[in-house]
Amino acid sequence: AQKITQTQPGMFVQEKEAVTLDCTYDTSDPSYGLFWYKQPSSGEMIFLIYQGSYDQQNATEGRYSLNFQKARKSANLVISASQLGDSAMYFCAMLSGSGNTPLVFGKGTRLSVIA
Amino acid sequence: NAGVTQTPKFQVLKTGQSMTLQCAQDMNHEYMSWYRQDPGMGLRLIHYSVGAGITDQGEVPNGYNVSRSTTEDFPLRLLSAAPSQTSVYFCASSYYRGPHNEQFFGPGTRLTVL
Numbered sequence: 001a002q003k004i005t006q007t008q009p010g011m012f013v014q015e016k017e018a019v020t021l022d023c024t025y026d027t028s029d030p031s032y033g034l035f036w037y038k039q040p041s042s043g044e045m046i047f048l049i050y051q052g053s054y055d056q057q058n059a060t061e062g063r064y065s066l067n068f069q070k071a072r073k074s075a076n077l078v079i080s081a082s083q084l085g086d087s088a089m090y091f092c093a094m095l096s097g098s099g100n101t102p103l104v105f106g107k108g109t110r111l112s113v114i115a
Numbered sequence: 116n117a118g119v120t121q122t123p124k125f126q127v128l129k130t131g132q133s134m135t136l137q138c139a140q141d142m143n144h145e146y147m148s149w150y151r152q153d154p155g156m157g158l159r160l161i162h163y164s165v166g167a168g169i170t171d172q173g174e175v176p177n178g179y180n181v182s183r184s185t186t187e188d189f190p191l192r193l194l195s196a197a198p199s200q201t202s203v204y205f206c207a208s209s210y211y212r213g214p215h216n217e218q219f220f221g222p223g224t225r226l227t228v229l
Contacts, residue, residue: 009155035217045205045220091157095216102148102173103207103218107157 002027002096006106013082014114020067021077021109023092032096034075035103036066039089048090051075079111087113116141121206121221128196128228136191136224138206144219146209147189151175151202152223158205164189196228 003026013019025034036048051059051066059066067076079086092106122137140147148163150173160173164183178200180192189208193200206221 033216037220043203043223043225045207045223047217047219050217093158095218102146102160102163105150105157105159107155 002029002032002094002104004092004094004104004106006092006109008109009107010110010112012112012114013079015084016081018078018080019082019111021079021090021092021111023075023077023106025073025075025092025094027094027096029096032094034066034068035093035095036064036075036077037091037093038086039091039108040085041088045091049077082113084113084115087111118142119206119208119219119221121204121224123224124222125225126227128193128226130196130198130228132196134193134196136193136204136206136226138189138191138221139187140189140206140208140219141187142208142210142219143186144208144210145186146216146218147183148173148207148218149179149181149189149191150205150207151200152205153202161191161204193226198228200226201228202226 005024032053034051038046049061049064051068063080065078089108091108093103119140145166149161150158152158159175162181164170204224207218209216209218
């Protein structure tokens with residue numbers, strides 16, 4: 001079975017500092033994709049970054065990067081130079097490549113950026 | 116493109132009432148799904164569809180029905196609303212099931228059952 005674990009219910013970070021949000025996953029399928037979504041207080045789900053299981057390099061999108069450690073089954077999100085607007089819930093999610101395995105979400109981490 | 120649209124944005128029901136949450140997408144996506152979001156639980160899959168005429172159950176399907184008569188629409192029906200169904204409901208779509216496809220989310224419907 002596919003599972004995503006986010007062990008940090010809440011995190012605080014000082015403005016302009018970097019922060020790492022943890023995500024570990026479990027799947028027996030060799031083909032899978034890992035996603036991070038941001039959910040601000042307004043409620044919408046915003047796609048941030050994607051990492052494929054066969055990708056050789058860690059994904060980056062602007063201030064977001066994904067620290068992908070396949071052997072440890074971890075896909076941590078790194079946000080550099082935090083901004084007040086980064087305060088939100090962050091969800092890690094996984095799609096597996098075989099069978100009826102839709103997107104599986106972790107429980108999320110609430111990030112608060114402090115001025 | 117409007118993307119994924121959901122109606123209504125807010126709804127209050129009494130216990131036992133029925134209603135349909137609407138979801139539509141204009142991106143010709145085969146795959147559509149419904150999630151509910153409860154505090155501390157993340158998003159949990161209710162039902163999903165891999166194409167018109169094909170639906171399947173997710174993690175929490177009880178009390179909900181779906182149908183997919185067209186590629187564009189994927190309504191979620193609450194048969195007899197219960198307070199436990201108070202939640203925020205998200206509809207999502209993507210081109211096809213597979214590990215390399217971003218899912219696009221609708222804005223959500225906030226449902227309260229009294």
